[in-house]
Amino acid sequence: MSATRPARRADLAGLPLEVAPRLLGARLETVVDGETVVVRLTEVEAYHGRGTGDVPDPGSHARMGPTARNATMWGEPGHLYVYLSHGIHSCVNVVCGPEGVAGGVLLRAGEIVEGADAATRRRLARRGVVRAPRDLARGPGRLGDAVGLRHPVHDGIDAVTGAPQAGAVARLALPVEPVAAVVSGPRVGVAGVAGTDAFPWRFWIDGNSTVSPFRWGRGARDS
Numbered sequence: 001m002s003a004t005r006p007a008r009r010a011d012l013a014g015l016p017l018e019v020a021p022r023l024l025g026a027r028l029e030t031v032v033d034g035e036t037v038v039v040r041l042t043e044v045e046a047y048h049g050r051g052t053g054d055v056p057d058p059g060s061h062a063r064m065g066p067t068a069r070n071a072t073m074w075g076e077p078g079h080l081y082v083y084l085s086h087g088i089h090s091c092v093n094v095v096c097g098p099e100g101v102a103g104g105v106l107l108r109a110g111e112i113v114e115g116a117d118a119a120t121r122r123r124l125a126r127r128g129v130v131r132a133p134r135d136l137a138r139g140p141g142r143l144g145d146a147v148g149l150r151h152p153v154h155d156g157i158d159a160v161t162g163a164p165q166a167g168a169v170a171r172l173a174l175p176v177e178p179v180a181a182v183v184s185g186p187r188v189g190v191a192g193v194a195g196t197d198a199f200p201w202r203f204w205i206d207g208n209s210t211v212s213p214f215r216w217g218r219g220a221r222d223s
Contacts, residue, residue: 002025002175002176002177002179003175003176003177004025004026004027004173004174004175004176005173005174005176006160006171006172006173006174007026007078007159007160007172007173007174008078008160009076009077009078009160011174012077012078012094012095012096012097012160013077013096013097013098014096014097015046015048015052015053015096015097015101015103016046016047016048016052016096016097016103016104016105016201017046017048017053017201019046019094019096019105020044020045020046020096020105020201020203021044021178021182021184021203022174022175022178023041023044023094023105023107023174024041024042024043024044024175024179024182024203024204024205025040025041025175025178025179025205026040026041026172026173026174026175027039027040027041027113027172027173028041028092028107028110028147028159028170028171028172028173029114029170029171029172029173030147030148030149030168030169030170030171031168031169032147032148032149032167032168032169033148033167033168035115035118035148036114036115036118037112037114037115037118037119037146037147037148038112038113038114038115039107039110039111039112039113039119039137039143039146039147040110040111040113041107041109041110042109042110042111042204042205042208042210042211043108043109043110043202043203043204043205043208043210043211043212044105044106044107044108044202044203044204045105045106045108045187045188045201045202045203046096046103046105046106046201046202046203047059047060047061047062047073047093047103047104047105047106047201048060048062048102048103049061049062049063049065049070049073049074049101049102049103050062050063050064050065050102051101051102052097052101052102052103057194057199057201058192058193058194059187059190059191059192059194059195059199060102060194061073061083061104062074062102062103062104066102069083070083070102072095072155072156073093073095073102073103073104074099074100074101074102075095075099075156076095076099077094077095077096077097077098077099078094078095078158078159078160078161078172079095079156079157079158079159079160080092080093080094080095080149080154080155080156080157080158080159080170081093081094081095081104081155081156082144082149082150082151082152082154082155082156082157083151083155084151084152085140085141088141089140089141089144089145090141090144090145090149090150090151090154091106091107091140091141091143091144092106092107092140092143092144092147092149093105093106093107094107094159094172106140107140107143108139108140108143108188108202108204108211108212109137109138109139109140109142109143109204109210109211109212110137110143110210111134111136111137111208111210112133112136112137112146116133116136118148119136119137119145119146119147120136122145122146122148123136123142123145123146126145127142127145134209134210137210138210138211138212139212140212147170148168149168149170153165153166153168154166154168154170157169157170158170159171159172160172179205181205181206181207182203182204182205182206183203183204183205183206184200184201184202184203184204185197185200185202185214186199186200186201186202186214186216186220187199187201187202187217188202188212188214188215188217189215189216189217190217190220191217191218191219191220192217192218192219192220193220194217194220195216195217195220196220196221
């Protein structure tokens with residue numbers, strides 16, 4: 001396994017599109033209710049907010065500006081934006097960009113390298129089935145379940161300082177050397193033009209079995 005080092009604010013101060021591929025091979029460690037799980041990231045997606053970068057991102061939660069839901073995206077880099085998807089799934093993003101500039105990198109998939117028993121138990125409690133070890137954190141909802149972070153209590157948790165929040169601690173460690181064989185393409189399941197080749201803002205480790213399968217979002221194929 002490649003060497004890592006603790007993430008610093010400065011590492012995450014670039015725009016999400018720049019930071020996202022650097023998160024591949026990173027490790028997110030969580031300690032929730034005394035149980036540790038470590039996931040090595042294999043697939044991520046970049047999302048910008050209103051006024052972030054040169055190209056407006058119609059697929060972002062922050063595309064219309066600050067709201068109560070997306071407030072964490074506008075804050076200090078290195079915190080985790082944990083949001084609820086479809087009223088069920090808690091999904092985890094690393095906030096990137098200067099404070100006051102909205103952006104996040106969605107953690108789409110990873111491989112559990114420590115705490116597989118705890119991750120499996122959490123997944124079973126939430127979904128009822130785990131078909132194979134590669135599926136423990138294969139997809140953003142599964143990853144959120146496996147690491148134990150939940151919306152809304154863990155939204156905004158600091159993965160740089162590791163400060164406790166609602167019975168949880170999160171720490172992000174970045175690879176010392178960039179991961180080879182990085183591939184990019186359209187984001188998964190994002191509607192309209194934001195999910196097309198016009199936004200090749202998904203990055204993954206080529207050939208890794210934990211990467212989630214691709215599917216077009218509503219209307220994306222025809223945009």
